[in-house]
Amino acid sequence: MKKMIVFCLLAAILLLSYGCSSVQGEEDGQPDVVVTTTFIYDMVQVLSEGVDAFDTSLIIPAGEDPHIYQPKASDLALILDADTLLYQGLNFEGRMADVLDGGTSITEDFDETALLQEGEGEADPHFWFDIELYKSAVNTVSSTLSEDYPEHTDAFLENKEAYFKSLDELDDYVEERIDEIPESSRLVITPHDAFGYLAANYDLEVHAPQGISTDAEVSNNTIEATADLIMENNIKAVFIETTTNPDRMQRLKEIIQSRGGSVEVVGTENDALLSDSLGEAGSEGDTYISMFRHNIDTITDHLK
DSSP: OHHHHHHHHHHHHHHHHGGGOOOHHHHHSOOEEEESSHHHHHHHHHHTTTOOSOEEEESSOTTSOTTTOOOOHHHHHHHHHOSEEEEOOTTTTTTTGGGOTTSEETTTTOOGGGSOEETTTEEOOOGGGSHHHHHHHHHHHHHHHHHHSGGGHHHHHHHHHHHHHHHHHHHHHHHHHHTTSOGGGOEEEOSBSOOHHHHHHTTOEEEOSBOSOTTSOOOHHHHHHHHHHHHHHTOOEEEOBTTSOTHHHHHHHHHHHHTTOOOEEEOSTTTOBOOSSOOOTTSTTOSHHHHHHHHHHHHHHHHO
């Protein structure tokens, strides 16, 4: 009932503003594949290379935080008019969940035992740092596109097979780079807990003052405990993410300095970690593979 009320309210907003909105698919006569995040957008671009069957519309722009993204009336227009709607699920698009039920969650076929958990059974949605889980999501996207645009099934499958080879090469690259970091230095400190799957798969330890959602509060005690961890392990660097508030990492640096230590805060425009969004088009990290390589290169170069 609550979902229906929310949906009706959003629909009312849409009706008031729809005259000012336009959907690309309507303008050129093509069907519209609507996706919520940059990760899914990249999957669709890879799978549909050489295919001119639909337009692809992205709801949450690159650089925005999906955990707290507030949908607009124009977003609802895209969702309601979508010929194909793909979203991540696992509560990643936390404030949009009520209006996405009619679409396909790319995580719907996941083996739940492969998902990391936080708290009382809440699944960690940052699965893309597990390449095998990411492949499973790509399979779901490929199957959905093949079902909706069956005349292009062979192209989708061919593109997927080539992509999986590139993902296997990426996996090898990540392992090789992490081997460059001394085992005693493999502690990655980030603002929120987006890298648990990376730690689980690549012999790293990750710690974050904030939980898996950026919508949570962080206590001073948690910040102090993180500073203790940095001092105890003589960690050289902590990392800012592009979609999170950098103040917590700067606060950590100040605490460490007050104790007579030092730590580098890594997070300029060129070396902040990409966690909940790919980079903007044309920037480093604007695809899944380049994002992963950017993160691993940044972590390795500052911890080894």
